[in-house]
Amino acid sequence: MVLSDERQPAEPLSARLKNATREEHERTESAPFVAALLDGRLHRDAYTALLGQSYLFYRVLEEAGEAWRGDAVVGPFVSDDLVRCGALEADLEWLAGPGWREGLDPLPATRRYADRLRAVCFDSASAFLAHHYTRYLGDLSGGQIIRRRLRSVYDLTTDGVRFYVFDRVAKPKLFKDRYRELLDGLPWDAHEQENLLAEANEAFRLNRGVFDDLGKALEVGWTGSRSA
Template sequence: MESMKSKPREATGSDLSEQIKAATKDSHVRAENTQLMLNYQKGQITQTQYKLLLCSLYEIYRALEAELDRNADHPAVQPIYFPQELARLETLELDLEHFFGPHWRKRITVPAATHRYTQRLREIGKNSPDLLVAHAYTRYLGDLSGGQVLGKITQKSLGLSGNKGVFFFSFPGVTSANRFKQLYRSRMNSIELTEQQRREVLDEATRAFEFNIEVFDDLQKMLSITEEASSGKGNDVTSKTFSSSPALQFALGVGITLATVGMGVIFK
């Protein structure tokens, strides 16, 4: 009887964090091998692409953190609610102001792909807060893992000094990323869920990754169009064509995946 009791945790991994990692394993591999992710890891990212990425990230985190704040006392959210250590909204505002100036809010467009994702976050925040666990785990632990690598690549590729333009990758409230990730997983594993709720959380994690991979592939297809749109008009034409170019608006929408998939690729 004792061996049977210990078997589920040791053999099948009954911890929620391990189950999510196993459920999204294939998605991680596919994300790592998309052409755009491979290019990013080689440092092949332009300032225009990065600015579009920041705009999508801002909308995503605005929705995610609003729902986490609103559901802070929910029994599934409370254990993994770390606004002081993890909140990204203010860092994104700093980065957007760096690139777009003090009136950056007027220069952000919310295209369809980003809008659909934020809609999903607000929907589950209102009706199924326990599913926020899947999105928070995927986003924040990704930012603390693979995101740190991409932050250094971005800084070097764009010639940015200090943290200017890359505050998003900085976590001053986290002294040790590895220890904090262990704490986060431990707190997440303590959440009490029914078997049905657990299955729904796993499905939501997979759904988030699959959605982003599809968008990731769409962005790769559109990159050549955005490059053609900017050729002959200077190295960075985002400020002039941000709201008028359909290609750039589309790329802004699909740019979400650079973070949601790219920075969530490596969980260590």
């Protein structure tokens, strides 16, 4: 065997991030609430409830994005093409009517999620980017599969699934490739990179907590006929 003193090239940060979060990502995707919703085993109100809870934490994340917009390092990740609050508002008004904000209270897990975003995303660039990555790249990737499935099982058209429609991203693959290039070019030391990886895993756990609370609140085991 020939030994070489040449160091192998370091794994790109984007690849490290994907690999480091794979397990938590898969656990979140397989949450019972998600499976029941995509199978059409829940009333459409369950989907409306998910959007409502999502709105509460996206609002905080996008406030943090505005705070970082002018930053030389993190600012390039902040894009108007990604913001979701407007789409969530449109979906919720279409699904629940103009009074959808009335009674929109955070579940305990949603409150923990929003509190975490407030605690770390306005002061830590790596923490902000961890949550930004887990939300928006997920929306651009698996979220598109979810959109097609929801349209099918709950008889929706564009109305009701605008949250998953990125009108301003003409070519999602190119957009995601550029995002990963930005990740790989970050001038962060090992400590900051490790914080990014750890916080991204925390983001998936917080998201899974919301699914779990929704499952408890909405009785995931219910098997009655769905309603459009």
